[in-house]
Amino acid sequence: MKIENWSDVDRKAPQYYEEIIKLCEKQGDLPKNLVFIVVDHCLFTFQSHAESLMKMGGIAGVILKSSTHVATSIEYAQTHCKVLQVSKENLKERGRAIKLILDNTTEEQKLVLLDHGGYFAPKLGEIIDHPELAKRILGIVEVTENGYQKYQATMRALQKPFPLLSIARTEIKELEDAQVGTSIFDASNTILYNIHASLSSTRTICVIGYGKIGRSIANSCREHRIIDIIVLEIDSLRAQAAHKHGHKVYDASSPKEREFALQQAEMIFSSTGKRALTALDVNILRNAQKTQKNRVLYIASCTSPDDEFDPSFFSELEAQSVNSKEERDEYLQTYKLSPYRLFNGGDIFILNGGKAVNFAVGGTPGYEICQVWAAVLFCTAKIASGSIESKNFIQELTRSEQNEISKVTCSVFLSEKNVENTHRRSHRRSLSLGDFHQGLFEARKGKLIFHENEEIGCRQKTLHS
Numbered sequence: 001m002k003i004e005n006w007s008d009v010d011r012k013a014p015q016y017y018e019e020i021i022k023l024c025e026k027q028g029d030l031p032k033n034l035v036f037i038v039v040d041h042c043l044f045t046f047q048s049h050a051e052s053l054m055k056m057g058g059i060a061g062v063i064l065k066s067s068t069h070v071a072t073s074i075e076y077a078q079t080h081c082k083v084l085q086v087s088k089e090n091l092k093e094r095g096r097a098i099k100l101i102l103d104n105t106t107e108e109q110k111l112v113l114l115d116h117g118g119y120f121a122p123k124l125g126e127i128i129d130h131p132e133l134a135k136r137i138l139g140i141v142e143v144t145e146n147g148y149q150k151y152q153a154t155m156r157a158l159q160k161p162f163p164l165l166s167i168a169r170t171e172i173k174e175l176e177d178a179q180v181g182t183s184i185f186d187a188s189n190t191i192l193y194n195i196h197a198s199l200s201s202t203r204t205i206c207v208i209g210y211g212k213i214g215r216s217i218a219n220s221c222r223e224h225r226i227i228d229i230i231v232l233e234i235d236s237l238r239a240q241a242a243h244k245h246g247h248k249v250y251d252a253s254s255p256k257e258r259e260f261a262l263q264q265a266e267m268i269f270s271s272t273g274k275r276a277l278t279a280l281d282v283n284i285l286r287n288a289q290k291t292q293k294n295r296v297l298y299i300a301s302c303t304s305p306d307d308e309f310d311p312s313f314f315s316e317l318e319a320q321s322v323n324s325k326e327e328r329d330e331y332l333q334t335y336k337l338s339p340y341r342l343f344n345g346g347d348i349f350i351l352n353g354g355k356a357v358n359f360a361v362g363g364t365p366g367y368e369i370c371q372v373w374a375a376v377l378f379c380t381a382k383i384a385s386g387s388i389e390s391k392n393f394i395q396e397l398t399r400s401e402q403n404e405i406s407k408v409t410c411s412v413f414l415s416e417k418n419v420e421n422t423h424r425r426s427h428r429r430s431l432s433l434g435d436f437h438q439g440l441f442e443a444r445k446g447k448l449i450f451h452e453n454e455e456i457g458c459r460q461k462t463l464h465s
Contacts, residue, residue, distance in 0.1 A: 009367050009413065012043065016412040017052035017407065020374040023404060024056065025457040025464040028385030032427035036062040036380070037084070037101065039116040043363040049373055050081060054378065061104045063119065067355040068363065069302055088119050095305030097123040098130050105136055111212070113140040114381050114437060117304065125158050139163030141376055141385035142394075145211070146273040146307055152394055165379040165397070172375045172402050174212055176368040181216020183364040184269065185224075187357050188300050191336045204228040206265035208252065209272035210238040213302050217269050218247055230261045263288035271302035277309050279316035286320055286342055296348045298337075305354035317348065336360040368414040374405050
């Protein structure tokens with residue numbers, strides 16, 4: 001069974017990963033008995049991720065994140081990998097992570113954990129201290145900012161050296177986060193179109209958290225001429241940035257300002273990863289519904305619901321609603337949103353049931369996603385080859401290493417040939433482009449000019465045919 005490759009990026013991904021594997025091999029020899037336990041989204045990208053990893057070692061098991069379930073990818077995972085039936089919450093139980101690793105690896109194998117969201121962070125101390133696991137595990141690679149923060153807290157408490165590499169704060173990940181923010185905006189619009197609504201007809205949008213993804217969402221709203229964009233931010237420096245970008249900014253740590261901001265919103269994007277919405281906010285939103293007749297509010301999460309919503313939020317929202325869970329589930333299945341009909345006549349719609357909204361339409365497309373996985377492979381090679389030392393803090397790729405990855409990205413996805421093809425396709429559509437901008441580069445008269453300030457790894461140069 002083969003997952004369909006619909007886009008140009010998807011079709012080039014296997015070639016891209018082959019080039020990345022060659023780059024990884026320069027790190028040094030990998031153990032012949034190298035295996036991986038992988039936490040990953042079950043999206044269209046899963047097959048290319050798994051196949052690229054198999055070129056480096058064996059996959060001992062995969063933990064599929066609960067927020068993403070593309071049917072063809074699930075079938076591929078079940079056919080070609082061992083799917084481990086364990087959740088993030090399960091791994092917080094004492095001894096559960098150790099048992100998972102021992103049951104799925106042998107004494108002779110060397111293991112690298114590829115984490116996505118800090119699944120193994122709560123029990124990292126148990127893993128490090130276990131005498132048998134110490135012989136098997138070589139290190140951990142973490143992808144997300146959310147996971148970074150969890151591992152950072154654990155490692156600060158432990159103060160024990162361990163090989164842990166993260167790409168969460170790399171420029172490679174920053175490029176992806178910008179694309180994720182755009183896809184969250186687009187996915188939300190797609191869902192709203194299905195119920196005869198749209199973001200462009202929304203007057204006031206509130207973005208909670210002005211990190212990399214929140215910033216991208218807010219700026220996407222600005223680009224689509226949304227009138228009022230409110231940013232709720234607890235960090236004063238990020239608040240300054242939001243103000244500089246022309247948004248209305250309120251202090252999330254001030255109950256009065258928070259209440260005012262939430263009550264103005266017709267659409268809320270929550271992008272903190274720190275359980276920003278609680279039961280108290282339900283009452284604030286309910287009161288806003290009370291003062292504005294027939295008011296409708298939409299809420300979209302930008303990450304896993306257990307990281308964006310406090311557990312009390314949904315229990316309180318359900319308590320304030322008159323419709324049944326069965327009705328909400330039916331709407332979720334059909335329209336990708338869950339309606340909560342409040343006692344006072346207002347409606348609160350939770351897009352994608354509170355899961356990251358971009359996964360409702362297949363995740364985030366683009367070569368930036370491939371480049372993040374390339375960085376994961378590179379980190380894996382560094383750990384497996386023993387080219388990094390154990391430290392009592394999280395380590396990252398150097399800018400030089402990111403440049404090496406980016407050069408491969410540019411050669412495969414942003415080549416002059418691709419630009420010429422873009423010209424031909426565009427002219428066939430009778431579009432007058434002239435000098436045009438596409439992503440992170442400019443194409444002028446059949447030549448490709450890279451800008452170092454805009455894309456890491458691509459020096460100012462012109463490529464001639």
